[in-house]
Amino acid sequence: MHRVLITGAGGGIGRSLRETLRGIYPVLRLSDRVPIAPARDKEELDQTDIADMGAVEKMVAGVDGIIHLGGISGENTWENILQGNIIGLYNVFEAARRAGVKRIVMATSNHAVGFYPRSQIIDHRVIPRPDSRYGVSKAFSEALASLYADKHGIGFLCTRIGNFGSKPIDSRRLSIWISPRDYTQLVRIGLEHSDIHFEIVYGVSGNKRSWYDNSNAYRLGYKPQDDSEPYAAEILAAEAGQAKDPIAERYQGGTFCAEEFTAKTPPD
Ligand SMILES: NC(=O)c1ccc[n+]([C@@H]2O[C@H](COP(=O)([O-])OP(=O)(O)OC[C@H]3O[C@@H](n4cnc5c(N)ncnc54)[C@H](O)[C@@H]3O)[C@@H](O)[C@H]2O)c1
Structure with a gap:
Protein backbone atom coordinates (compact mmCIF):
# COMPACT_ATOMS: atom_id res chain seq x y z
CA MET A 1 0.00 0.00 0.00
CA HIS A 2 1.66 3.20 -1.17
CA ARG A 3 -1.16 5.71 -1.40
CA VAL A 4 -4.19 5.19 0.88
CA LEU A 5 -7.33 7.30 0.46
CA ILE A 6 -9.56 8.12 3.43
CA THR A 7 -13.02 9.37 2.46
CA GLY A 8 -14.95 11.28 5.10
CA ALA A 9 -11.53 12.29 6.42
CA GLY A 10 -12.95 15.44 8.03
CA GLY A 11 -15.29 13.43 10.28
CA GLY A 12 -14.70 12.00 13.73
CA ILE A 13 -13.20 8.66 12.73
CA GLY A 14 -11.37 10.13 9.74
CA ARG A 15 -9.62 12.76 11.84
CA SER A 16 -8.55 10.07 14.29
CA LEU A 17 -7.23 7.72 11.59
CA ARG A 18 -5.35 10.63 10.03
CA GLU A 19 -3.24 10.65 13.19
CA THR A 20 -2.98 6.94 13.95
CA LEU A 21 -2.09 6.01 10.36
CA ARG A 22 0.41 8.82 9.97
CA GLY A 23 3.74 7.34 8.88
CA ILE A 24 2.24 3.85 8.36
CA TYR A 25 1.66 4.35 4.62
CA PRO A 26 3.87 6.56 2.46
CA VAL A 27 1.00 8.81 1.30
CA LEU A 28 -2.40 9.48 2.88
CA ARG A 29 -4.94 11.14 0.60
CA LEU A 30 -7.59 12.81 2.75
CA SER A 31 -10.92 13.58 1.14
CA ASP A 32 -14.20 15.06 2.35
CA ARG A 33 -16.90 17.27 0.96
CA VAL A 34 -15.95 19.88 3.53
CA PRO A 35 -12.50 21.53 3.55
CA ILE A 36 -9.80 19.82 5.64
CA ALA A 37 -7.01 21.60 7.54
CA PRO A 38 -3.73 22.23 5.67
CA ALA A 39 -1.84 19.24 4.27
CA ARG A 40 1.19 18.06 6.20
CA ASP A 41 4.16 16.15 4.87
CA LYS A 42 3.06 12.93 3.07
CA GLU A 43 -0.58 14.03 2.95
CA GLU A 44 -2.67 14.97 -0.07
CA LEU A 45 -5.95 16.84 0.40
CA ASP A 46 -9.02 16.51 -1.78
CA GLN A 47 -12.49 18.05 -1.61
CA THR A 48 -15.12 15.84 -3.26
CA ASP A 49 -18.81 15.24 -2.83
CA ILE A 50 -19.04 11.50 -3.47
CA ALA A 51 -22.45 11.97 -5.14
CA ASP A 52 -20.47 13.52 -8.06
CA MET A 53 -18.99 10.67 -10.13
CA GLY A 54 -16.63 12.92 -12.12
CA ALA A 55 -15.06 14.23 -8.91
CA VAL A 56 -14.92 10.72 -7.41
CA GLU A 57 -12.93 9.44 -10.40
CA LYS A 58 -10.29 12.12 -9.75
CA MET A 59 -10.38 11.36 -6.01
CA VAL A 60 -9.47 7.68 -6.49
CA ALA A 61 -6.87 8.12 -9.25
CA GLY A 62 -3.55 6.58 -8.26
CA VAL A 63 -4.65 5.12 -4.92
CA ASP A 64 -3.83 1.56 -3.82
CA GLY A 65 -6.35 1.19 -1.02
CA ILE A 66 -9.40 3.05 0.27
CA ILE A 67 -10.83 3.52 3.76
CA HIS A 68 -14.39 4.51 2.96
CA LEU A 69 -15.95 6.52 5.78
CA GLY A 70 -17.64 9.34 3.86
CA GLY A 71 -21.41 9.70 3.90
CA ILE A 72 -24.33 10.26 6.24
CA SER A 73 -23.42 8.77 9.62
CA GLY A 74 -26.83 8.53 11.30
CA GLU A 75 -30.56 8.51 10.60
CA ASN A 76 -31.57 11.15 8.07
CA THR A 77 -34.03 11.90 5.28
CA TRP A 78 -34.25 9.39 2.46
CA GLU A 79 -32.97 12.01 -0.01
CA ASN A 80 -29.79 12.63 2.00
CA ILE A 81 -29.22 8.90 2.58
CA LEU A 82 -29.77 8.26 -1.13
CA GLN A 83 -27.19 10.84 -2.24
CA GLY A 84 -24.47 10.05 0.30
CA ASN A 85 -24.83 6.38 1.14
CA ILE A 86 -26.36 4.81 -1.97
CA ILE A 87 -25.34 6.90 -5.01
CA GLY A 88 -22.14 8.12 -3.34
CA LEU A 89 -21.17 4.63 -2.23
CA TYR A 90 -21.79 3.22 -5.71
CA ASN A 91 -19.65 5.99 -7.21
CA VAL A 92 -16.73 5.17 -4.91
CA PHE A 93 -16.81 1.42 -5.62
CA GLU A 94 -17.35 1.84 -9.36
CA ALA A 95 -14.62 4.47 -9.71
CA ALA A 96 -12.32 2.22 -7.65
CA ARG A 97 -13.01 -0.67 -10.02
CA ARG A 98 -12.22 1.45 -13.07
CA ALA A 99 -9.03 2.73 -11.43
CA GLY A 100 -7.84 -0.78 -10.51
CA VAL A 101 -8.00 -0.31 -6.72
CA LYS A 102 -7.47 -3.68 -5.07
CA ARG A 103 -8.59 -3.20 -1.45
CA ILE A 104 -11.35 -1.28 0.34
CA VAL A 105 -12.03 -1.08 4.07
CA MET A 106 -15.57 0.07 4.57
CA ALA A 107 -17.46 1.54 7.51
CA THR A 108 -20.73 -0.29 7.80
CA SER A 109 -22.63 -0.20 11.08
CA ASN A 110 -24.28 -2.06 13.93
CA HIS A 111 -27.46 -0.41 12.61
CA ALA A 112 -27.43 -2.81 9.62
CA VAL A 113 -28.35 -5.46 12.21
CA GLY A 114 -29.94 -3.24 14.86
CA PHE A 115 -33.23 -5.14 15.18
CA TYR A 116 -31.56 -8.21 16.65
CA PRO A 117 -32.52 -8.38 20.32
CA ARG A 118 -29.91 -7.75 22.95
CA SER A 119 -30.54 -11.25 24.29
CA GLN A 120 -29.01 -12.75 21.12
CA ILE A 121 -25.32 -13.04 20.27
CA ILE A 122 -24.90 -12.54 16.51
CA ASP A 123 -21.99 -13.27 14.22
CA HIS A 124 -20.97 -12.01 10.77
CA ARG A 125 -23.25 -14.51 8.99
CA VAL A 126 -26.65 -13.28 10.22
CA ILE A 127 -28.96 -11.69 7.68
CA PRO A 128 -29.33 -7.91 7.97
CA ARG A 129 -32.07 -6.51 10.23
CA PRO A 130 -31.69 -2.76 9.67
CA ASP A 131 -33.21 -0.43 12.22
CA SER A 132 -33.41 2.76 10.11
CA ARG A 133 -33.04 4.16 6.59
CA TYR A 134 -29.40 4.63 7.57
CA GLY A 135 -29.14 0.96 8.55
CA VAL A 136 -30.65 -0.05 5.21
CA SER A 137 -27.97 1.97 3.43
CA LYS A 138 -25.30 0.10 5.40
CA ALA A 139 -26.85 -3.27 4.49
CA PHE A 140 -26.79 -2.05 0.87
CA SER A 141 -23.12 -1.16 1.25
CA GLU A 142 -22.34 -4.72 2.37
CA ALA A 143 -24.28 -6.15 -0.59
CA LEU A 144 -22.53 -3.86 -3.07
CA ALA A 145 -19.16 -4.77 -1.57
CA SER A 146 -20.01 -8.45 -2.00
CA LEU A 147 -20.84 -7.86 -5.67
CA TYR A 148 -17.61 -5.95 -6.34
CA ALA A 149 -15.61 -8.64 -4.54
CA ASP A 150 -17.16 -11.57 -6.41
CA LYS A 151 -17.48 -9.96 -9.81
CA HIS A 152 -14.45 -7.67 -9.91
CA GLY A 153 -12.00 -9.10 -7.39
CA ILE A 154 -11.72 -6.08 -5.12
CA GLY A 155 -10.92 -7.22 -1.56
CA PHE A 156 -13.34 -5.82 1.03
CA LEU A 157 -13.23 -5.67 4.79
CA CYS A 158 -16.66 -4.46 5.95
CA THR A 159 -16.33 -3.19 9.51
CA ARG A 160 -19.70 -3.11 11.28
CA ILE A 161 -18.68 -0.36 13.66
CA GLY A 162 -20.40 -0.27 17.02
CA ASN A 163 -19.52 3.07 18.56
CA PHE A 164 -16.14 4.71 18.04
CA GLY A 165 -14.71 6.92 20.75
CA SER A 166 -12.09 7.41 23.42
CA LYS A 167 -14.47 5.76 25.93
CA PRO A 168 -17.99 4.28 26.04
CA ILE A 169 -20.62 6.90 26.81
CA ASP A 170 -23.61 4.88 28.07
CA SER A 171 -24.73 1.36 28.96
CA ARG A 172 -25.58 0.40 25.36
CA ARG A 173 -22.14 1.48 24.24
CA LEU A 174 -20.56 -0.82 26.85
CA SER A 175 -21.56 -3.64 24.47
CA ILE A 176 -20.53 -2.02 21.18
CA TRP A 177 -17.68 0.40 21.91
CA ILE A 178 -14.45 0.46 19.89
CA SER A 179 -11.37 2.45 20.83
CA PRO A 180 -9.33 4.37 18.27
CA ARG A 181 -6.36 2.01 18.59
CA ASP A 182 -8.51 -1.10 18.12
CA TYR A 183 -10.20 0.40 15.06
CA THR A 184 -6.82 1.35 13.65
CA GLN A 185 -5.73 -2.27 14.05
CA LEU A 186 -8.82 -3.52 12.19
CA VAL A 187 -8.30 -1.02 9.37
CA ARG A 188 -4.70 -2.14 8.99
CA ILE A 189 -5.81 -5.78 8.80
CA GLY A 190 -8.26 -4.77 6.08
CA LEU A 191 -5.59 -3.04 4.02
CA GLU A 192 -2.63 -5.34 4.67
CA HIS A 193 -3.92 -8.90 5.16
CA SER A 194 -2.75 -10.99 2.22
CA ASP A 195 -5.99 -12.93 1.79
CA VAL A 204 -15.83 -3.41 18.43
CA SER A 205 -13.18 -3.67 21.13
CA GLY A 206 -12.84 -6.86 23.19
CA ASN A 207 -15.84 -5.91 25.32
CA LYS A 208 -16.90 -8.38 27.99
CA ARG A 209 -20.52 -7.26 27.46
CA SER A 210 -20.41 -7.65 23.66
CA TRP A 211 -23.49 -8.77 21.70
CA TYR A 212 -21.25 -10.03 18.91
CA ASP A 213 -19.39 -13.21 18.14
CA ASN A 214 -16.45 -11.53 16.42
CA SER A 215 -14.62 -14.75 15.59
CA ASN A 216 -14.26 -13.70 11.96
CA ALA A 217 -12.18 -10.72 13.00
CA TYR A 218 -10.08 -12.91 15.32
CA ARG A 219 -9.55 -15.40 12.48
CA LEU A 220 -8.04 -12.55 10.47
CA GLY A 221 -5.64 -11.75 13.32
CA TYR A 222 -7.51 -9.05 15.24
CA LYS A 223 -6.35 -8.81 18.86
CA PRO A 224 -8.27 -5.98 20.54
CA GLN A 225 -6.42 -4.22 23.31
CA ASP A 226 -9.38 -2.52 24.94
CA ASP A 227 -12.53 -3.55 26.82
CA SER A 228 -15.35 -1.29 28.02
CA GLU A 229 -15.61 -3.09 31.37
CA PRO A 230 -13.50 -0.67 33.44
CA TYR A 231 -16.07 2.03 32.60
CA ALA A 232 -19.11 -0.11 33.44
CA ALA A 233 -19.63 0.57 37.14
CA GLU A 234 -19.61 4.35 36.74
CA ILE A 235 -21.91 4.31 33.70
CA LEU A 236 -24.41 1.90 35.25
CA ALA A 237 -24.51 3.88 38.48
CA ALA A 238 -25.18 7.10 36.56
CA GLU A 239 -28.07 5.46 34.67
CA ALA A 240 -29.66 3.75 37.68
CA GLY A 241 -33.30 4.75 38.02
CA GLN A 242 -33.47 6.47 34.60
CA ALA A 243 -36.68 5.91 32.62
CA LYS A 244 -35.90 3.99 29.43
CA ASP A 245 -37.81 3.34 26.23
CA PRO A 246 -38.72 -0.38 26.14
CA ILE A 247 -38.18 -0.70 22.37
CA ALA A 248 -34.79 1.00 22.53
CA GLU A 249 -33.81 -1.22 25.45
CA ARG A 250 -34.92 -4.46 23.82
CA TYR A 251 -32.87 -4.20 20.63
CA GLN A 252 -29.19 -3.79 19.84
CA GLY A 253 -29.84 -0.69 17.71
CA GLY A 254 -31.25 1.20 20.72
CA THR A 255 -33.02 4.47 19.96
CA PHE A 256 -32.65 3.87 16.21
CA CYS A 257 -35.20 1.06 16.67
CA ALA A 258 -37.54 3.17 18.78
CA GLU A 259 -37.61 6.20 16.46
CA GLU A 260 -40.68 6.18 14.18
CA PHE A 261 -41.68 2.77 15.62
CA THR A 262 -45.38 2.11 14.85
CA ALA A 263 -45.75 -1.71 14.89
CA LYS A 264 -48.39 -2.94 17.35
CA THR A 265 -46.11 -5.63 18.75
CA PRO A 266 -42.32 -5.66 18.99
CA PRO A 267 -40.70 -8.20 16.62
CA ASP A 268 -39.00 -11.29 18.04
N1 LIG B 1 -18.74 7.00 14.78
C1 LIG B 1 -19.29 5.80 15.00
O1 LIG B 1 -19.38 5.35 16.15
C2 LIG B 1 -19.81 5.00 13.84
C3 LIG B 1 -20.56 3.84 14.11
C4 LIG B 1 -21.01 3.07 13.05
C5 LIG B 1 -20.68 3.43 11.75
N2 LIG B 1 -19.96 4.58 11.52
C6 LIG B 1 -19.67 4.94 10.13
O2 LIG B 1 -18.31 5.32 10.04
C7 LIG B 1 -18.17 6.37 9.09
C8 LIG B 1 -17.48 7.55 9.75
O3 LIG B 1 -18.22 7.93 10.89
P1 LIG B 1 -17.93 9.31 11.66
O4 LIG B 1 -18.41 9.11 13.05
O5 LIG B 1 -16.54 9.75 11.41
O6 LIG B 1 -18.98 10.24 10.91
P2 LIG B 1 -18.91 11.81 10.66
O7 LIG B 1 -20.30 12.25 10.36
O8 LIG B 1 -18.17 12.48 11.75
O9 LIG B 1 -18.03 11.91 9.33
C9 LIG B 1 -18.54 11.61 8.07
C10 LIG B 1 -17.84 12.51 7.08
O10 LIG B 1 -18.38 12.23 5.78
C11 LIG B 1 -18.51 13.44 5.10
N3 LIG B 1 -19.54 13.32 4.08
C12 LIG B 1 -20.88 13.23 4.26
N4 LIG B 1 -21.50 13.17 3.07
C13 LIG B 1 -20.52 13.24 2.13
C14 LIG B 1 -20.54 13.25 0.73
N5 LIG B 1 -21.70 13.19 0.03
N6 LIG B 1 -19.36 13.34 0.07
C15 LIG B 1 -18.20 13.41 0.76
N7 LIG B 1 -18.11 13.42 2.10
C16 LIG B 1 -19.28 13.33 2.77
C17 LIG B 1 -18.89 14.48 6.16
O11 LIG B 1 -18.54 15.80 5.74
C18 LIG B 1 -18.09 14.00 7.37
O12 LIG B 1 -16.85 14.69 7.49
C19 LIG B 1 -19.57 6.68 8.58
O13 LIG B 1 -19.75 5.95 7.38
C20 LIG B 1 -20.47 6.12 9.65
O14 LIG B 1 -21.73 5.74 9.13
C21 LIG B 1 -19.54 5.35 12.53
Missing part, protein backbone atom coordinates in the same frame (compact mmCIF):
# COMPACT_ATOMS: atom_id res chain seq x y z
CA ILE A 196 -9.18 -10.88 1.99
CA HIS A 197 -11.97 -11.42 -0.52
CA PHE A 198 -15.19 -10.26 1.20
CA GLU A 199 -15.30 -10.21 4.95
CA ILE A 200 -17.68 -8.77 7.53
CA VAL A 201 -16.31 -8.13 11.00
CA TYR A 202 -17.65 -6.22 13.98
CA GLY A 203 -15.84 -2.99 14.68
Whole structure:
Protein backbone atom coordinates (compact mmCIF):
# COMPACT_ATOMS: atom_id res chain seq x y z
CA MET A 1 0.00 0.00 0.00
CA HIS A 2 1.66 3.20 -1.17
CA ARG A 3 -1.16 5.71 -1.40
CA VAL A 4 -4.19 5.19 0.88
CA LEU A 5 -7.33 7.30 0.46
CA ILE A 6 -9.56 8.12 3.43
CA THR A 7 -13.02 9.37 2.46
CA GLY A 8 -14.95 11.28 5.10
CA ALA A 9 -11.53 12.29 6.42
CA GLY A 10 -12.95 15.44 8.03
CA GLY A 11 -15.29 13.43 10.28
CA GLY A 12 -14.70 12.00 13.73
CA ILE A 13 -13.20 8.66 12.73
CA GLY A 14 -11.37 10.13 9.74
CA ARG A 15 -9.62 12.76 11.84
CA SER A 16 -8.55 10.07 14.29
CA LEU A 17 -7.23 7.72 11.59
CA ARG A 18 -5.35 10.63 10.03
CA GLU A 19 -3.24 10.65 13.19
CA THR A 20 -2.98 6.94 13.95
CA LEU A 21 -2.09 6.01 10.36
CA ARG A 22 0.41 8.82 9.97
CA GLY A 23 3.74 7.34 8.88
CA ILE A 24 2.24 3.85 8.36
CA TYR A 25 1.66 4.35 4.62
CA PRO A 26 3.87 6.56 2.46
CA VAL A 27 1.00 8.81 1.30
CA LEU A 28 -2.40 9.48 2.88
CA ARG A 29 -4.94 11.14 0.60
CA LEU A 30 -7.59 12.81 2.75
CA SER A 31 -10.92 13.58 1.14
CA ASP A 32 -14.20 15.06 2.35
CA ARG A 33 -16.90 17.27 0.96
CA VAL A 34 -15.95 19.88 3.53
CA PRO A 35 -12.50 21.53 3.55
CA ILE A 36 -9.80 19.82 5.64
CA ALA A 37 -7.01 21.60 7.54
CA PRO A 38 -3.73 22.23 5.67
CA ALA A 39 -1.84 19.24 4.27
CA ARG A 40 1.19 18.06 6.20
CA ASP A 41 4.16 16.15 4.87
CA LYS A 42 3.06 12.93 3.07
CA GLU A 43 -0.58 14.03 2.95
CA GLU A 44 -2.67 14.97 -0.07
CA LEU A 45 -5.95 16.84 0.40
CA ASP A 46 -9.02 16.51 -1.78
CA GLN A 47 -12.49 18.05 -1.61
CA THR A 48 -15.12 15.84 -3.26
CA ASP A 49 -18.81 15.24 -2.83
CA ILE A 50 -19.04 11.50 -3.47
CA ALA A 51 -22.45 11.97 -5.14
CA ASP A 52 -20.47 13.52 -8.06
CA MET A 53 -18.99 10.67 -10.13
CA GLY A 54 -16.63 12.92 -12.12
CA ALA A 55 -15.06 14.23 -8.91
CA VAL A 56 -14.92 10.72 -7.41
CA GLU A 57 -12.93 9.44 -10.40
CA LYS A 58 -10.29 12.12 -9.75
CA MET A 59 -10.38 11.36 -6.01
CA VAL A 60 -9.47 7.68 -6.49
CA ALA A 61 -6.87 8.12 -9.25
CA GLY A 62 -3.55 6.58 -8.26
CA VAL A 63 -4.65 5.12 -4.92
CA ASP A 64 -3.83 1.56 -3.82
CA GLY A 65 -6.35 1.19 -1.02
CA ILE A 66 -9.40 3.05 0.27
CA ILE A 67 -10.83 3.52 3.76
CA HIS A 68 -14.39 4.51 2.96
CA LEU A 69 -15.95 6.52 5.78
CA GLY A 70 -17.64 9.34 3.86
CA GLY A 71 -21.41 9.70 3.90
CA ILE A 72 -24.33 10.26 6.24
CA SER A 73 -23.42 8.77 9.62
CA GLY A 74 -26.83 8.53 11.30
CA GLU A 75 -30.56 8.51 10.60
CA ASN A 76 -31.57 11.15 8.07
CA THR A 77 -34.03 11.90 5.28
CA TRP A 78 -34.25 9.39 2.46
CA GLU A 79 -32.97 12.01 -0.01
CA ASN A 80 -29.79 12.63 2.00
CA ILE A 81 -29.22 8.90 2.58
CA LEU A 82 -29.77 8.26 -1.13
CA GLN A 83 -27.19 10.84 -2.24
CA GLY A 84 -24.47 10.05 0.30
CA ASN A 85 -24.83 6.38 1.14
CA ILE A 86 -26.36 4.81 -1.97
CA ILE A 87 -25.34 6.90 -5.01
CA GLY A 88 -22.14 8.12 -3.34
CA LEU A 89 -21.17 4.63 -2.23
CA TYR A 90 -21.79 3.22 -5.71
CA ASN A 91 -19.65 5.99 -7.21
CA VAL A 92 -16.73 5.17 -4.91
CA PHE A 93 -16.81 1.42 -5.62
CA GLU A 94 -17.35 1.84 -9.36
CA ALA A 95 -14.62 4.47 -9.71
CA ALA A 96 -12.32 2.22 -7.65
CA ARG A 97 -13.01 -0.67 -10.02
CA ARG A 98 -12.22 1.45 -13.07
CA ALA A 99 -9.03 2.73 -11.43
CA GLY A 100 -7.84 -0.78 -10.51
CA VAL A 101 -8.00 -0.31 -6.72
CA LYS A 102 -7.47 -3.68 -5.07
CA ARG A 103 -8.59 -3.20 -1.45
CA ILE A 104 -11.35 -1.28 0.34
CA VAL A 105 -12.03 -1.08 4.07
CA MET A 106 -15.57 0.07 4.57
CA ALA A 107 -17.46 1.54 7.51
CA THR A 108 -20.73 -0.29 7.80
CA SER A 109 -22.63 -0.20 11.08
CA ASN A 110 -24.28 -2.06 13.93
CA HIS A 111 -27.46 -0.41 12.61
CA ALA A 112 -27.43 -2.81 9.62
CA VAL A 113 -28.35 -5.46 12.21
CA GLY A 114 -29.94 -3.24 14.86
CA PHE A 115 -33.23 -5.14 15.18
CA TYR A 116 -31.56 -8.21 16.65
CA PRO A 117 -32.52 -8.38 20.32
CA ARG A 118 -29.91 -7.75 22.95
CA SER A 119 -30.54 -11.25 24.29
CA GLN A 120 -29.01 -12.75 21.12
CA ILE A 121 -25.32 -13.04 20.27
CA ILE A 122 -24.90 -12.54 16.51
CA ASP A 123 -21.99 -13.27 14.22
CA HIS A 124 -20.97 -12.01 10.77
CA ARG A 125 -23.25 -14.51 8.99
CA VAL A 126 -26.65 -13.28 10.22
CA ILE A 127 -28.96 -11.69 7.68
CA PRO A 128 -29.33 -7.91 7.97
CA ARG A 129 -32.07 -6.51 10.23
CA PRO A 130 -31.69 -2.76 9.67
CA ASP A 131 -33.21 -0.43 12.22
CA SER A 132 -33.41 2.76 10.11
CA ARG A 133 -33.04 4.16 6.59
CA TYR A 134 -29.40 4.63 7.57
CA GLY A 135 -29.14 0.96 8.55
CA VAL A 136 -30.65 -0.05 5.21
CA SER A 137 -27.97 1.97 3.43
CA LYS A 138 -25.30 0.10 5.40
CA ALA A 139 -26.85 -3.27 4.49
CA PHE A 140 -26.79 -2.05 0.87
CA SER A 141 -23.12 -1.16 1.25
CA GLU A 142 -22.34 -4.72 2.37
CA ALA A 143 -24.28 -6.15 -0.59
CA LEU A 144 -22.53 -3.86 -3.07
CA ALA A 145 -19.16 -4.77 -1.57
CA SER A 146 -20.01 -8.45 -2.00
CA LEU A 147 -20.84 -7.86 -5.67
CA TYR A 148 -17.61 -5.95 -6.34
CA ALA A 149 -15.61 -8.64 -4.54
CA ASP A 150 -17.16 -11.57 -6.41
CA LYS A 151 -17.48 -9.96 -9.81
CA HIS A 152 -14.45 -7.67 -9.91
CA GLY A 153 -12.00 -9.10 -7.39
CA ILE A 154 -11.72 -6.08 -5.12
CA GLY A 155 -10.92 -7.22 -1.56
CA PHE A 156 -13.34 -5.82 1.03
CA LEU A 157 -13.23 -5.67 4.79
CA CYS A 158 -16.66 -4.46 5.95
CA THR A 159 -16.33 -3.19 9.51
CA ARG A 160 -19.70 -3.11 11.28
CA ILE A 161 -18.68 -0.36 13.66
CA GLY A 162 -20.40 -0.27 17.02
CA ASN A 163 -19.52 3.07 18.56
CA PHE A 164 -16.14 4.71 18.04
CA GLY A 165 -14.71 6.92 20.75
CA SER A 166 -12.09 7.41 23.42
CA LYS A 167 -14.47 5.76 25.93
CA PRO A 168 -17.99 4.28 26.04
CA ILE A 169 -20.62 6.90 26.81
CA ASP A 170 -23.61 4.88 28.07
CA SER A 171 -24.73 1.36 28.96
CA ARG A 172 -25.58 0.40 25.36
CA ARG A 173 -22.14 1.48 24.24
CA LEU A 174 -20.56 -0.82 26.85
CA SER A 175 -21.56 -3.64 24.47
CA ILE A 176 -20.53 -2.02 21.18
CA TRP A 177 -17.68 0.40 21.91
CA ILE A 178 -14.45 0.46 19.89
CA SER A 179 -11.37 2.45 20.83
CA PRO A 180 -9.33 4.37 18.27
CA ARG A 181 -6.36 2.01 18.59
CA ASP A 182 -8.51 -1.10 18.12
CA TYR A 183 -10.20 0.40 15.06
CA THR A 184 -6.82 1.35 13.65
CA GLN A 185 -5.73 -2.27 14.05
CA LEU A 186 -8.82 -3.52 12.19
CA VAL A 187 -8.30 -1.02 9.37
CA ARG A 188 -4.70 -2.14 8.99
CA ILE A 189 -5.81 -5.78 8.80
CA GLY A 190 -8.26 -4.77 6.08
CA LEU A 191 -5.59 -3.04 4.02
CA GLU A 192 -2.63 -5.34 4.67
CA HIS A 193 -3.92 -8.90 5.16
CA SER A 194 -2.75 -10.99 2.22
CA ASP A 195 -5.99 -12.93 1.79
CA ILE A 196 -9.18 -10.88 1.99
CA HIS A 197 -11.97 -11.42 -0.52
CA PHE A 198 -15.19 -10.26 1.20
CA GLU A 199 -15.30 -10.21 4.95
CA ILE A 200 -17.68 -8.77 7.53
CA VAL A 201 -16.31 -8.13 11.00
CA TYR A 202 -17.65 -6.22 13.98
CA GLY A 203 -15.84 -2.99 14.68
CA VAL A 204 -15.83 -3.41 18.43
CA SER A 205 -13.18 -3.67 21.13
CA GLY A 206 -12.84 -6.86 23.19
CA ASN A 207 -15.84 -5.91 25.32
CA LYS A 208 -16.90 -8.38 27.99
CA ARG A 209 -20.52 -7.26 27.46
CA SER A 210 -20.41 -7.65 23.66
CA TRP A 211 -23.49 -8.77 21.70
CA TYR A 212 -21.25 -10.03 18.91
CA ASP A 213 -19.39 -13.21 18.14
CA ASN A 214 -16.45 -11.53 16.42
CA SER A 215 -14.62 -14.75 15.59
CA ASN A 216 -14.26 -13.70 11.96
CA ALA A 217 -12.18 -10.72 13.00
CA TYR A 218 -10.08 -12.91 15.32
CA ARG A 219 -9.55 -15.40 12.48
CA LEU A 220 -8.04 -12.55 10.47
CA GLY A 221 -5.64 -11.75 13.32
CA TYR A 222 -7.51 -9.05 15.24
CA LYS A 223 -6.35 -8.81 18.86
CA PRO A 224 -8.27 -5.98 20.54
CA GLN A 225 -6.42 -4.22 23.31
CA ASP A 226 -9.38 -2.52 24.94
CA ASP A 227 -12.53 -3.55 26.82
CA SER A 228 -15.35 -1.29 28.02
CA GLU A 229 -15.61 -3.09 31.37
CA PRO A 230 -13.50 -0.67 33.44
CA TYR A 231 -16.07 2.03 32.60
CA ALA A 232 -19.11 -0.11 33.44
CA ALA A 233 -19.63 0.57 37.14
CA GLU A 234 -19.61 4.35 36.74
CA ILE A 235 -21.91 4.31 33.70
CA LEU A 236 -24.41 1.90 35.25
CA ALA A 237 -24.51 3.88 38.48
CA ALA A 238 -25.18 7.10 36.56
CA GLU A 239 -28.07 5.46 34.67
CA ALA A 240 -29.66 3.75 37.68
CA GLY A 241 -33.30 4.75 38.02
CA GLN A 242 -33.47 6.47 34.60
CA ALA A 243 -36.68 5.91 32.62
CA LYS A 244 -35.90 3.99 29.43
CA ASP A 245 -37.81 3.34 26.23
CA PRO A 246 -38.72 -0.38 26.14
CA ILE A 247 -38.18 -0.70 22.37
CA ALA A 248 -34.79 1.00 22.53
CA GLU A 249 -33.81 -1.22 25.45
CA ARG A 250 -34.92 -4.46 23.82
CA TYR A 251 -32.87 -4.20 20.63
CA GLN A 252 -29.19 -3.79 19.84
CA GLY A 253 -29.84 -0.69 17.71
CA GLY A 254 -31.25 1.20 20.72
CA THR A 255 -33.02 4.47 19.96
CA PHE A 256 -32.65 3.87 16.21
CA CYS A 257 -35.20 1.06 16.67
CA ALA A 258 -37.54 3.17 18.78
CA GLU A 259 -37.61 6.20 16.46
CA GLU A 260 -40.68 6.18 14.18
CA PHE A 261 -41.68 2.77 15.62
CA THR A 262 -45.38 2.11 14.85
CA ALA A 263 -45.75 -1.71 14.89
CA LYS A 264 -48.39 -2.94 17.35
CA THR A 265 -46.11 -5.63 18.75
CA PRO A 266 -42.32 -5.66 18.99
CA PRO A 267 -40.70 -8.20 16.62
CA ASP A 268 -39.00 -11.29 18.04
N1 LIG B 1 -18.74 7.00 14.78
C1 LIG B 1 -19.29 5.80 15.00
O1 LIG B 1 -19.38 5.35 16.15
C2 LIG B 1 -19.81 5.00 13.84
C3 LIG B 1 -20.56 3.84 14.11
C4 LIG B 1 -21.01 3.07 13.05
C5 LIG B 1 -20.68 3.43 11.75
N2 LIG B 1 -19.96 4.58 11.52
C6 LIG B 1 -19.67 4.94 10.13
O2 LIG B 1 -18.31 5.32 10.04
C7 LIG B 1 -18.17 6.37 9.09
C8 LIG B 1 -17.48 7.55 9.75
O3 LIG B 1 -18.22 7.93 10.89
P1 LIG B 1 -17.93 9.31 11.66
O4 LIG B 1 -18.41 9.11 13.05
O5 LIG B 1 -16.54 9.75 11.41
O6 LIG B 1 -18.98 10.24 10.91
P2 LIG B 1 -18.91 11.81 10.66
O7 LIG B 1 -20.30 12.25 10.36
O8 LIG B 1 -18.17 12.48 11.75
O9 LIG B 1 -18.03 11.91 9.33
C9 LIG B 1 -18.54 11.61 8.07
C10 LIG B 1 -17.84 12.51 7.08
O10 LIG B 1 -18.38 12.23 5.78
C11 LIG B 1 -18.51 13.44 5.10
N3 LIG B 1 -19.54 13.32 4.08
C12 LIG B 1 -20.88 13.23 4.26
N4 LIG B 1 -21.50 13.17 3.07
C13 LIG B 1 -20.52 13.24 2.13
C14 LIG B 1 -20.54 13.25 0.73
N5 LIG B 1 -21.70 13.19 0.03
N6 LIG B 1 -19.36 13.34 0.07
C15 LIG B 1 -18.20 13.41 0.76
N7 LIG B 1 -18.11 13.42 2.10
C16 LIG B 1 -19.28 13.33 2.77
C17 LIG B 1 -18.89 14.48 6.16
O11 LIG B 1 -18.54 15.80 5.74
C18 LIG B 1 -18.09 14.00 7.37
O12 LIG B 1 -16.85 14.69 7.49
C19 LIG B 1 -19.57 6.68 8.58
O13 LIG B 1 -19.75 5.95 7.38
C20 LIG B 1 -20.47 6.12 9.65
O14 LIG B 1 -21.73 5.74 9.13
C21 LIG B 1 -19.54 5.35 12.53
